[in-house]
Amino acid sequence: xxxxxxxxxxxxxxxxxxxxxxxxxTIEKQEVIAVIGPNGSGKTTLLxxxxxxxxxxxxxxxxxxxxxxxxxxxxxVPQHFAFDKTFPLTVEEFVNLTCRRPEQSHFGGALxxxxxxxxxxxxxxxxSGGQLQxxxxxHAMLHQPKILFLDEATSGIDIKGLxxxxxxxxxxxxxxxxxxxxxSHEISMVYKFADRIICLNRDLISHGETKTALTKEVLKKxxxxxxxxxxxxxxxxxxx
Amino acid sequence: MTxxxxxxxxxxxxxxxxRAIIAGVVLGVLLAYLGIFVTLRKMxxxxxxxxxxxxxxxAIGLLTSFSPLLSALIFSMFLAALIYWLEKKSSLSSDSxxxxxxxxxxxxxxxxxxxxxxxxxxxxxxxxxxILAIRRQDLILIVVISLLIMVFIITQKRKLTLLALDRExxxxxxxxxxxxxxxxYIMLAAALVLGIRVLGIILVSAILIIPVSxxxxxxxxxxxxxxxxxxxxxxxxxxxxxxxYFLNLPSGAVIVLTxxxxxxxxxxxxxxxxxxxxx
Numbered sequence: 219x220x221x222x223x224x225x226x227x228x229x230x231x232x233x234x235x236x237x238x239x240x241x242x243x244t245i246e247k248q249e250v251i252a253v254i255g256p257n258g259s260g261k262t263t264l265l266x267x268x269x270x271x272x273x274x275x276x277x278x279x280x281x282x283x284x285x286x287x288x289x290x291x292x293x294x295v296p297q298h299f300a301f302d303k304t305f306p307l308t309v310e311e312f313v314n315l316t317c318r319r320p321e322q323s324h325f326g327g328a329l330x331x332x333x334x335x336x337x338x339x340x341x342x343x344x345x346s347g348g349q350l351q352x353x354x355x356x357h358a359m360l361h362q363p364k365i366l367f368l369d370e371a372t373s374g375i376d377i378k379g380l381x382x383x384x385x386x387x388x389x390x391x392x393x394x395x396x397x398x399x400x401x402s403h404e405i406s407m408v409y410k411f412a413d414r415i416i417c418l419n420r421d422l423i424s425h426g427e428t429k430t431a432l433t434k435e436v437l438k439k440x441x442x443x444x445x446x447x448x449x450x451x452x453x454x455x456x457x458x
Numbered sequence: 459m460t461x462x463x464x465x466x467x468x469x470x471x472x473x474x475x476x477r478a479i480i481a482g483v484v485l486g487v488l489l490a491y492l493g494i495f496v497t498l499r500k501m502x503x504x505x506x507x508x509x510x511x512x513x514x515x516x517a518i519g520l521l522t523s524f525s526p527l528l529s530a531l532i533f534s535m536f537l538a539a540l541i542y543w544l545e546k547k548s549s550l551s552s553d554s555x556x557x558x559x560x561x562x563x564x565x566x567x568x569x570x571x572x573x574x575x576x577x578x579x580x581x582x583x584x585x586x587x588x589i590l591a592i593r594r595q596d597l598i599l600i601v602v603i604s605l606l607i608m609v610f611i612i613t614q615k616r617k618l619t620l621l622a623l624d625r626e627x628x629x630x631x632x633x634x635x636x637x638x639x640x641x642x643y644i645m646l647a648a649a650l651v652l653g654i655r656v657l658g659i660i661l662v663s664a665i666l667i668i669p670v671s672x673x674x675x676x677x678x679x680x681x682x683x684x685x686x687x688x689x690x691x692x693x694x695x696x697x698x699x700x701x702x703y704f705l706n707l708p709s710g711a712v713i714v715l716t717x718x719x720x721x722x723x724x725x726x727x728x729x730x731x732x733x734x735x736x737x
Contacts, residue, residue: 233549271626294630301624302498306677315620316631341678 220282222247222365222397223268228276230263237263239421240276245414250391250398252412252428254405255440259419261401262297265369268399269294280365293363295354295371297401303343310338313357348375351383359390366390368400372407380404384411405432469703477597478589478656478709482695484604485653486665490691491611492649493666494684495642497674498622504541504643505663507556508534509650511563513659516584517570526580527596531603531651537563538647542640587658587710589699600652607645618642619680656699658710665691668717675728694720 221244228241238260245251253261267274269292270285280288307315337349345353351371358366372383384407390396402408408415408428415431417424417440424436469475496505515533519526537559544555571581583591592600611618617638621628625635653662673686698713705712 269630271629289630289632292630294626296624296626299624300626304674305498305623305680306674306683307623307680308678311680312623315616315623316627339679 221245222281223399224277224279225268226277228264228267228274228278230260230267230272230274236420238267238274238418241418241422243416243422243425245397245399248391248395248397249413250387250411251400251414251416252408253399253401253416253418254403254408254432255418255423259440261418262369264416264418265294265367265399265401269367290361291364293358293361293366293396295351295358295366295368297369297371297373299350299354301342305343307342308339309342309345309353312342312353313360316357317360347373348379351375352379355383355386359396362394363396365397365399368398368402370401370403372402372404380407387411405437408432465704466700469700474590474592475699475703477592477594478699479696481592481597481600481656482699482713483692484601485649485656486692486695487688488604488608488649489653489662489665490669490687491608491684492646493670493691494687495618495622496646496666497670498619501646502663502667503553504556505646505650505666507541507560508538508647509654509659509662511537511560511567512647512651512654513567513584514563514570515567515651516580516654517567520580521570521573525595525599526584527599527651527655530654531599531648533563534647534651535644538643539640542643546636583658584654585658585660586708587654587656587661587713589656589702589709592655596655600655603648603652607649610641610645614638614641656695656709657713658708661710661714664714664717665695668714668721669694672717672721672724675724690717690720 223245225241225243228238229236230238241264253264255261263272266272268278268280268285270289278285281291285292337345337353342350342353351373355368355371366387368387372380375383387398387400388411391398400412409432412428414426415424415428416422417431417436419440423439424431424433470479496502512530512534515530516526518524518533519529522529541552541555541559544550545552548555571578580591582588617628617633620631621633621635621638621642628635628638650662650666653665657665669691670683670687672690673683677683677686694717695713698716699709701707701716702709702712
């Protein structure tokens with residue numbers, strides 16, 4: 219099978235500081251890929267480089283093309299929405315602004331499907347962290363992207379919301395064929411939901427199928443000696 | 459009452475007042491609308507800096523007997539592009555770049571103006587605004603360039619707003635953030651210089667900030683914010699112009715004080731309303 223995303227010799231430097239060092243991997247169609255690693259390991263930098271948001275050395279091809287050529291096929295939910303929360307902008311207005319084409323703005327329907335129709339007239343700044351993330355995900359899905367990039371999209375979501383979030387991701391992946399690449403800190407959820415995993419600590423520590431690539435040794439390399447995998451009743455595994 | 463009405467009619471028949479009112483109405487819409495992007499992107503210092511540095515451009519015009527408004531316009535647009543380029547190419551913060559260029563431009567303007575001998579009434583006019591100074595050719599320049607910028611803003615509203623909201627979101631929506639940021643800088647510089655004739659270098663950025671800040675106190679949507687910002691700006695511009703005529707005071711200062719009075723009133727009233735809702 220042809221990979222839909224190819225990363226070859228990717229390096230990113232901030233001034234003289236190497237944020238990513240010669241990263242190589244590929245992603246196949248309709249996979250759920252999780253990117254894990256400690257703080258400052260380059261997870262967000264990796265996503266931003268793939269999306270063309272920051273300069274990099276190396277080669278990145280999506281569907282065999284450069285990022286600018288395939289931008290409409292990608293959805294992105296950032297870690298932080300760098301927007302003035304006091305600005306009076308309703309959810310509906312936000313979506314109308316960000317839609318590439320007006321005919322895409324069937325957001326009312328998308329929100330209804332997500333059980334959030336009542337949020338349409340609410341101000342973006344008045345949404346809770348969880349509500350904002352769900353709106354951003356619903357919004358990222360509006361133009362039916364082929365690949366969805368999520369950068370710690372579960373920050374601000376409570377435990378119940380977390381399970382709902384991962385179920386939504388799984389549904390998008392299985393029913394709509396969306397490839398998902400997500401940066402996450404929730405190792406237990408990653409272990410349960412991700413098909414493959416990329417373990418980063420500025421360079422590539424491990425990469426492959428989640429169940430085989432996420433070993434105790436890899437966790438120790440990422441998070442230090444105190445890190446270990448713990449089996450739970452529901453067969454999840456946690457990083458402590 | 460009849461006397462007041464006849465004084466008002468008399469005033470409206472004065473050509474300089476007609477020119478000032480037309481310029482005020484046009485600039486009221488333009489500066490108010492741009493003010494939404496300025497406050498959203500926290501560009502108040504950029505606006506203030508460009509307006510102050512425009513003194514050098516105006517001084518070049520005065521010294522060379524070229525149109526001071528046109529030379530200030532060209533100089534400020536060049537400066538805006540220079541700020542953009544330095545932000546991209548240097549590791550200095552935007553504030554530092556603006557701070558250096560703003561003070562240098564102002565200093566150059568003062569030196570150039572001091573080269574002319576005798577009393578410099580134009581300098582006071584440029585610093586604090588002078589409605590008597592708006593000549594016919596200035597008005598044409600103000601109206602034509604304002605309309606061009608407004609057409610651009612209206613047709614590109616979605617892109618400019620999204621860029622002001624979040625650069626990454628704008629990029630993902632297929633917008634070229636660098637190109638639109640440069641255009642916003644240049645348009646803002648041009649609009650500020652056009653406003654200098656009425657409001658003055660020192661006070662022009664107030665009309666970018668005060669109307670939108672007032673409207674934000676009570677607006678519950680972006681649509682309402684745009685509408686109220688423009689209405690407040692027009693009210694403040696026209697009210698201030700009339701007051702400055704009747705009180706025989708500098709137009710820029712009276713307009714700004716009218717705006718800050720409206721802001722204070724709305725701030726107090728909206729605060730009281732919020733308190734009542736909490737009870």
